[in-house]
Amino acid sequence: MSTSQSNILTTTIWNILHDIYDPEVPVLSIVDLGIVRDVVVNDEAAFILITPTYTGCPAMDVIRMNIKMALLEKGLGNVEIKTILSPAWTTDWISEKGKQQLKAFGIAPPNSTHSVCTIDAFAADEAVQCPRCLSFNTKAISRFGSTACKALYQCNDCHEPFDYFKCH
Amino acid sequence: MESILDKIQLPGSHPAAGIIHYTLHLADNALVIAHRNSEWCGHGPILEQDIALANIALDLVGQARNFYQYAAALIAENNLSSITITEDDFAYLRAADEFKNFLLTEQSNGHWGTTILRQFLFSTYQYFLYRQLQHCSNEHLAAIAQKALKEVTYHVRWSSEWVIRLGDGTAESHQKMQDALNELWPFTDELLTGGLASAANISLDDTLIKTEWTEKITSVIADATLHLPTSRQYVYGGTEGKHTPHLTAMLKDMQYLQRTYPGVEW
Incomplete structure (x- = not known):
């Protein structure tokens, strides 16, 4: 994948993520909530790094599913979603x-x-x-x-x- | 009773045995006390505190899931099982004597004051443990501890405030809290002499945890106008799978669905 292609894909993924909302606070996109930590696109794979607000947040499973569905709609079924814990999410x-x-x-x-x-x-x-x-x-x-x-x-x-x- | 551990080949001499056992111990502590707390859901004395305890249970289930997921990943990485082991298998398909939680966490709920006190004794331990664990050499356990520490801080504050309110409350609430303290005290020393970390090559300053725990407990119990029991009669065994009958009773309820309808999903 060329650099420009991976840049376009990165931007596309971020745009999709901006339209996904927290199911428990439905006015807030997951990007504005700060739980999307990074979007990484390289030669082998593309993945999204997300982190939970609270350890037991039940919305995380729904959010992961919503991201998956939105990506599939745009034909991006190969993007992997990874959950990371560190550094821990903060309201900042x-x-x-x-x-x-x-x-x-x-x-x-x-x-x-x-x-x-x-x-x-x-x-x-x-x-x-x-x-x-x-x-x-x-x-x-x-x-x-x-x-x-x-x-x-x-x-x-x-x-x-x-x-x-x-x-x- | 069928156990998932029959599907796992994990000799004690295996290099990953120590870390897997320690991770399961951390997970079991969180899950068992979380389940106990969740038994209150819909039965709390007032709505706000019912919700508070349910939220604490949720935080602890979250911690347990992270630890169980890590234990499952370790089993996969080391090819210790021919079938895929998941976080749910550890929770639902082990017998009581395969759980490694501290005895304190499995004690029955008693009245609201007993539950609050159990939480306070446990959360204070967890707080000082995680403060060290977040800097430990194992990055997975460190990340889980770092994340959970913020939540445990709330648990300590919430539970200590209620210990003080009830202890320094009416004559009746004071007496009930003192009785609860006497009842739970024999289970406290096990928290401070657990010792599974060293077998996992996780270096913790146990003496420091004991000092910090004792200081905090002493100060809150004094504010609550209660008296620390002078008895030194302690019971141990949870980390070796020797449990009180309370755990068997709890698991019968918690595991009922998976035991009756194996593999059922909703």
Whole structure:
């Protein structure tokens, strides 16, 4: 395969991946979520490297299947999908566009200053902004929300409960 | 009962035996406590905490899958089986005495406080273990530990907060937590003297894990106004396949479908 051919194939694959959405956060493409780590095209093979958000994320199997189907539709059945664990995914890899899309969808995006939980009990939680009324007067209801990657919060001003995509 | 291990030729002297056994031990710990936690699904005292425990179970099943997949890959790479072994075979087609999990992880759920305390004792161990394992010489185990460590951090924090709330709660909740602590304490020393890592050539500082674990447990138990048991009567055997009857009962439930309808899928 010539260099230009492999460049075209790489671009085609990235374009396909941009159109695949996280099944649990259906406004966010897997590229904006930061789980596509690389697309490698060489003489022998082409493969996509993906990494899970959380170790047990059940969406990964669905995402892998959706990538496979989208590739098949474009006649790219030979592209291999590999899962890697290291380096571990972090919310810092969610794109700026992705964070805006999360907020518009009603999920508070991870705070821009990366603050990761420690093992210390009752440590003060970061101030999380309500995605509906934009108040910072909110409280954590549970560190674990509707999916492993989200925590459950409630706004003290508009009283709406909401998901927070927690820093990780 | 048929076991998948009958299909694998793995003499103890094989160079890969140590790492395969250690990987299965790490996987079994995660799977067994995950399954115990999942038994709470739909029965938690309040919805939010029910969901929290289910999420912790999910993280732990994820860890177990990664370890089992690696063990299966090692068996394939070393041509140790004439048939393809998968992660599911390890979970569903082994007998209780072939599981290598610590006895603590298989203990029955008891009341909510017992479950929380079991999680706290175990997650604190796992946290300090993975902090070292993420830098170990085996890149596969290191990657799994590095990934899981972030999640285990949440588990330690969540469970320690509940130990403190319940221990330092009402007279009744305090007494229940103290009883749970006395009941589970005999299973704790096994975590700190496991010893399967060295046979796998994984070098860990066991003394450091023990010191860090003891420090954290002592501090949270004190905050919870509970008393560490003074008894030094400990039980061991999980890593050698000598289990309490709780594991057999749990596996009967967990493996029921595959044992009744072999190979069934949904």
